[in-house]
Amino acid sequence: MQNLGIRIRLGAAFGAMWSLMAIGIAVALPRLDDAADARRVLIALAAAALCVAVGAVWGLARSIEAPLSEAVHIAETVAAGDLSQEFNTERGGEFGRLLGGLGEMEDMLTDLVTRIRTATDSITDASHQIAAGNTDLSQRTEEQAAALQQTASSMDELTAMVQQNTERARAANGMAASASGIAARGGEVVGNVVQTMSAISASSRKVTDIIEVIEGIAFRTNILALNAAVEAARAGEQGRGFAVVAGEVRTLAQRSAAAAREIKQLIDDSVRQVDSGSALVGQAGATMEEIVQAVASVTGLLGDITAASEQQSAGIAQVNEAVAQMDTVTQQNAALVEQAATASQALAGQATELQQVVGEFRL
Incomplete structure (x- = not known):
């Protein structure tokens, strides 16, 4: 509509100019006596037409300059990163649509930058938290790896000790x-000794019995x-030799009795x-x-210990x-955590850069 109005005004201005020139020529030519007067008239008409054309163009330029200035102002404001301005226009036609489109573009950029800034802030905070968490x-993980x-190493030492x-x-x-085995053989030997001591004890008791018989004899x-000595004394001289023999026999008998008592x-x-030795044995x-x-129990326990070991x-x-x-x-x-930490730090750096870029817009 705006362009149509401009075209109509331009057509009207040029039509008026040509009409004025035609009227002037039609009025002036019958009255002119020579060619010099006709040329002067034509020049004057041309100058008048030129003035009319300049006026029309100036008016047209004035009608275009204002909306273009508004559009340039909107573009320069958005290009400077200032999205805080409100752009409203009541113009119609193509320039009205142009200014309305620029205003809508500014509104869309404002909404987009707002959402990008919110998302960037969230990404920045999350990336910093992720980076800090990955660093921790x-x-x-490094401490756990060192502990493992x-x-x-301790398990290797323990394995060697267990082996x-x-x-x-x-x-x-x-x-x-x-x-x-040695204890069993020792037990057998002790048993044999016990049997031997028992046999010796029995033999000793038999010897005691024999000594008692000897004592009785x-x-x-x-x-x-003693009886022979008494009888020899009764016999007198005839029994003296027998008395000597009887005395010797008595002496031997006493000595035998004493020896038997000692042996007993x-x-x-x-x-x-x-007996005491037999008891001890x-x-x-x-x-x-x-x-x-x-020892058998210890052997069994050591076998169990060996199996358990x-x-x-x-x-x-x-x-x-x-x-x-x-x-x-x-x-x-x-290694993966370090890579993730590096990636998180890189993401945090990129998010910070994006935040700085978005921060250049004023909302």
Whole structure:
């Protein structure tokens, strides 16, 4: 509509100019006497037409300049980043549409920049939080990796110690088995000694019985020698030799009785000592049996300990392998966390740059 009005006014101005020139020529030419007057008239008409054309163009320029100035002002304001202005126009036609479109563009840019600024602020805060969290997580992951490395080293040492204990348990089990065999043989020897002491005790009792018989014989021999001496005294000179023999027999009988008593005393002492020794040997035999049983129990326990140590060694080997795998995974996680931290820092930097760019707009 605006362009149509401009075209109409231009057409009217030029039509009026040509009409004025035609009228002037039609009026002036019949009255002119020579060509010089006609030329002057034509020049005057041309000047008048030119003035009319200049006036029309000036009016047209004035009608275009104002809306163009408004459009340039809107464009310069938006280009300067100032979106806080409100642009309203009541003009019609093409310039009205142009100014209305620029205002709508400014409104859309304002809404878009507002949303971008809000999103950028959220992204900036989130990226900073993510970067801080990743940094903290990276530090904790590194600490966990160091702890796992120490744990792996400790597990290696523990594995070596358990293997040593297993070998020592096997050696102790072998020694206990050997000791059990030795104790069993010692028990058999003690049993034989007990039987031998019992036989010696029985023989000593038999010797005691024989000594008692000898004492009885010596006592009766002494009585007989005493009776023979009495009978020899009655016989007088004839029985003197017999009396001497009877005296010697009596002396031998007394000496035999004394020797028998001494032997009996010695045998009794020997029997008591043999009995005491038999009792001690019996106690030793019982003790050896207990030792054998204890050694057998220790052997069984050492066997259980050996089996448990072997199982423990296998379990610790599995744990060591698991710790090694955890260490590898933790190292990989640490690398991933560092990459994520780097990416988060880069994102935070880009978000900050975007925030600075958006901050150049004034809403």
